[in-house]
Amino acid sequence: xxxxxxxxxxxxxxxxxxxxxxxxxxxxxxxxxxxxxxxxxxxxxxxxxxxxxxxxxxxxxxxxxxxxxxxxxxxxxxxxxxxxxxxxxxxxxxxxxxxxxxxxxxxxxxxxxxxxxxxxxxxxxxxxxxxxxxxxxxxxxxxxxxxxxxxxxxxxxxxxxxxxxxxxxxxxxxxxxxxxxxxxxxxxxxxxxxxxxxxxxxxxxxxxxxxxxxxxxxxxxxxxxxxxxxxxxxxxxxxxxxxxxxxxxxxxxxxxxxxxxxxxxxxxxxxxxxxxxxxxxxxxxxxxxxxxxxxxxxxxxxxxxxxxxxxxxxxxxxxxxxxxxxxxxxxxxxxxxxxxxxxxxxxxxxxxxxxxxxxxxxxxxxxxxxxxxxxxxxxxxxxxxxxxxxxxxxxxxxxxxxxxxxxxxxxxxxxxxxxxxxxxxxxxxxxxxxxxxxxxxxxxxxxxxxxxxxxxxxxx
Numbered sequence: 001x002x003x004x005x006x007x008x009x010x011x012x013x014x015x016x017x018x019x020x021x022x023x024x025x026x027x028x029x030x031x032x033x034x035x036x037x038x039x040x041x042x043x044x045x046x047x048x049x050x051x052x053x054x055x056x057x058x059x060x061x062x063x064x065x066x067x068x069x070x071x072x073x074x075x076x077x078x079x080x081x082x083x084x085x086x087x088x089x090x091x092x093x094x095x096x097x098x099x100x101x102x103x104x105x106x107x108x109x110x111x112x113x114x115x116x117x118x119x120x121x122x123x124x125x126x127x128x129x130x131x132x133x134x135x136x137x138x139x140x141x142x143x144x145x146x147x148x149x150x151x152x153x154x155x156x157x158x159x160x161x162x163x164x165x166x167x168x169x170x171x172x173x174x175x176x177x178x179x180x181x182x183x184x185x186x187x188x189x190x191x192x193x194x195x196x197x198x199x200x201x202x203x204x205x206x207x208x209x210x211x212x213x214x215x216x217x218x219x220x221x222x223x224x225x226x227x228x229x230x231x232x233x234x235x236x237x238x239x240x241x242x243x244x245x246x247x248x249x250x251x252x253x254x255x256x257x258x259x260x261x262x263x264x265x266x267x268x269x270x271x272x273x274x275x276x277x278x279x280x281x282x283x284x285x286x287x288x289x290x291x292x293x294x295x296x297x298x299x300x301x302x303x304x305x306x307x308x309x310x311x312x313x314x315x316x317x318x319x320x321x322x323x324x325x326x327x328x329x330x331x332x333x334x335x336x337x338x339x340x341x342x343x344x345x346x347x348x349x350x351x352x353x354x355x356x357x358x359x360x361x362x363x364x365x366x367x368x369x370x371x372x373x374x375x376x377x378x379x380x381x382x383x384x385x386x387x388x389x390x391x392x393x394x395x396x397x398x399x400x401x402x403x404x405x406x407x408x409x410x411x412x413x414x415x416x417x418x419x420x421x422x423x424x425x426x427x428x429x430x431x432x433x434x435x436x437x438x439x440x441x442x443x444x445x446x447x448x449x450x451x452x453x454x455x456x457x458x459x460x
Contacts, residue, residue, distance in 0.1 A: 001068065004091045009063050016060050020053055022394040027064060031168075031401040035065045038164060038404070042114045044147040045069065047168040048433055049124040050133050054170060058122050059092075061399060070113050071122045072097050072106065076330055076348070098327060107146060114150045114163065121146075125429065128319055129352075131359035131380050133172050134373055134441055136434050137319060144425035148414055151407035167402040167429055169436035173444050175394040177375040184378040184390065185259045191385055192266045197254045260374060260381075261290075261365040267385055268293045275300040290362035298357055305329075305347055318358060326351050356380040370441060398440050402432040 047058060055071065062069035071089070075096040078086030089096075093113070095106045110121055123146070126137040143165065151163035174180055182199070189196055272279075272293070278300035285292045295318075302321060306313050311328045313321045329351065333344035357380075363369060364377045375393075383389050405428060413421040 002091065005068075005093075008088075008092065012056075012059060012063060016056055019056070023053070024394075024396045025057070025060065025064070025399065026396050027061065027399045028401070031399055032065055034166070034401050034404070035067060038118075038120075038166070039067065040118045041162050041164055042116070042119045042150060043121075043164040043166050043404070044114070044143050045120055045122045045166045045168055046125045046143050046429060046433065047122065047170050048130070048136055048437060049126045049128065050130050050170065051172060052129060054124070054129075057170065057397065062120070067118070067120055069120045069122050070094060070110075072110060072124075076326070079330070079334075107142070110146055111150050111153065114146070115153070125426070126319075127323065129355050131356050131376065132361075133376050134370075134437060135361075136430060136437070138317060139426050139430050141422045141426050144422045144429060147405075148407050148410055148418075148421060148425060151411065152414060155411065163407040164404040165407070165425065165429060166404045167433040167436060169398075169400045169402065169433060169440055171398045171400070171437055171440040171444070172376075173372055173396050173398065173441075174375050175396060177371040180375050180393045181256055181260075181371060181378055184375075184382055185256060185263065187390065188263045188378070188381060188385055189259065192263060192270075194262060194266060197259060199254070199256060199259075255367060257365050257367040257369070257374065260378060263378075263381060263385075264290060264360060264365060267381060268297060271297045271301075275304065278303050290360070290365070294357060294360050298354055301350075301354055301357070305350055308347065309344075322351060322354060353384060356384055372441065372444065398444070400436050400440055402436040405429060405432070 045058070047054060051057075055073065055077075058069060058071070071092075071094040073089060073094050073096060075098050078089055078094075078096045086096075095109050095113075097106045110123075113119055113121055123143040125139040125143045127140045127142075128137060130137045147163055147165045151161075154161045154163070186196065188194075268290070275297060279296060280299075285296050287293070298318060302313065302325060306325055306328075309325075309328060309332055311325065314324055315321075316324075326348065329344055329347050333341055333348070336344055359380045360377060364373050379389065405425060407425075410421045410425055413424065
């Protein structure tokens with residue numbers, strides 16, 4: 001480890017606390033045990049990616065568990081802060097990846113890094129920030145391919161060395177989601193000129209009807225620990241429903257989810273009027289279908305930005321089309337003159353906002369989603385509608401590792417069909433990561449609803 005890396009490891013926890021003062025980190029004890037067991041094992045660490053701070057968070061986690069992580073990062077990150085970000089990232093041993101481009105050199109460098117004893121490389125398999133704490137984007141096959149190819153390389157050299165892929169769930173929970181939701185709904189209704197309706201006494205989801213129980217204080221604002229818990233069943237969550245508070249509700253009272261839906265519909269109405277000339281007239285959309293309207297607004301917004309740089313977006317998924325456009329804008333910005341760079345920087349910001357747009361889903365506002373999920377949605381709407389995020393609410397990020405995938409279990413399939421082996425690993429990685437995210441959110445919803453999930457919160 002270089003002197004620079006040692007210096008960064010000393011100051012990074014303080015920098016993280018200063019940049020994200022309302023964010024606490026809670027690492028599950030069994031996650032610590034797992035990484036200790038894998039200390040001498042080469043591993044690809046695969047977290048979900050739902051926040052901008054995820055990269056810094058993973059670096060902090062590596063410090064807290066006393067292991068060294070290397071990272072694959074988008075090349076845009078290496079151009080941040082006037083290029084200074086790239087200097088720091090390279091000194092820390094990070095590799096840049098061109099989303100939507102050729103990354104053969106980065107892949108070879110990553111596989112070489114994994115040949116070291118106990119090497120750990122962090123790859124966000126979604127390839128993009130999803131802004132949805134409950135659902136994963138489609139996973140890219142790169143992480144699975146790198147892990148499996150590294151294991152096969154060891155075998156070709158006669159080395160019986162294990163290689164694992166570790167699904168790591170990062171679940172951000174607001175410490176007072178009900179209050180945050182009410183604040184954001186009022187703010188957004190005012191911004192859009194919508195009437196304010198009082199809330200029904202039982203307008204919130206069961207998780208929102210009770211304020212979160214306070215946890216034990218810790219010596220460090222950065223870390224707490226929680227043991228693994230069993231996921232509550234759907235029936236147990238349903239049984240949390242309660243009757244409305246005493247007293248008659250005002251005649252015009254509505255639920256919080258209904259008010260959120262009205263905000264979403266008003267926001268989409270405005271965007272559809274603005275983007276009407278970019279819509280495909282041969283693909284009409286049902287006005288009541290929120291998901292279809294969001295997809296249409298996304299595609300039209302993407303095309304409008306592409307027209308500004310005279311670029312034909314290739315066919316593919318929303319994520320792939322977005323990555324190709326971002327790559328094109330990044331290259332144009334590098335070649336642009338001093339006075340033109342700001343124009344392309346603004347386009348980059350617009351593509352980032354499109355990720356927040358994609359996080360709007362109908363089932364987040366249908367009354368069955370958790371209050372934390374609704375808070376996530378409203379935070380994205382806040383940025384999309386007002387152009388800036390409201391002051392950060394206090395949050396806790398729970399870090400939970402799922403069962404690792406042992407690459408030796410897929411070696412036989414690799415010899416028959418490498419693509420099938422990589423696809424199988426990617427699917428199993430998704431299942432384990434999604435399952436762990438659901439487990440964490442379900443337990444937290446049960447706790448916030450006044451139930452007991454036997455959480456033991458222990459100071460680091």
